[in-house]
Amino acid sequence: MVARKIELKQVGDPAKTRLRLWIRLLRASRFVEAEVRERLRCEFDVTLPRFDVMAALYRHPAGMKMSGLSRFLMVSNGNVTGIVDRLVKDGLVIRSQPDGDRRSWTIKLTNSGISAFETMANVHQVWINDLFKEISLEDAKMAEAILDTVVVGRQVRDD
Structure with a gap:
């Protein structure tokens, strides 16, 4: 298979540069995500979605509430329900119904869940630091600020 360069017609240089940035962000994100998934699986026998649910609850x-957890993670209620069911079964999360509301559930980490998450989170932080070790602290702060402008800009346009 031969890679082909796509010619973007009637698009100025800033647009091409931003497109290349987007592609590099995706590539870097996919690399880091795959590495973290593998390390979580190998070291803790945990999936990334399970880690993400525990992180949100922490x-x-x-x-x-389940609906709030789904919104926070930007996934469907159905995706979260299966993960929460397994976390409850493993004793890491408790599910309770608020008084007077039989349709909604509140999800909370148990003490075991807090302890398990803190262990994973500390190791996770070491992994991320290692994966980003070539980026200076100054550059990391700048990248963080730049990426925040994308989200803030979107929120302003949506209002």
Whole structure:
């Protein structure tokens, strides 16, 4: 198979540069995500979605409603339900119904869940630091600020 360069007609240089940036962001993101998935699986026998659910719940010690958890993770309720079911079965999460609301559930990490997540999160931080070690602290802060402008700009346009 031969790679072919696509000619973008009637697109200025800034647009091409931004497109190349997008492609590089995707490539870097996919590389880091694949590496983290593999390390979580090998070291903790945990999937990345399970880690993400635990991370979200850890950030919300009072717990979260299932719908709020789905919104926070930007996935469907159905995707979260299966993960939460397994976390409950493993004793890492508890599910409770708020008084007077039989249709919604609040999800919260158990003490075992908190302990397990903290162990994984500390190791995860070391992995990420290692994967990004070639990026200076100054460049990391600049990249963070630049990427924030994409999200903030989108939120302003949506309002």
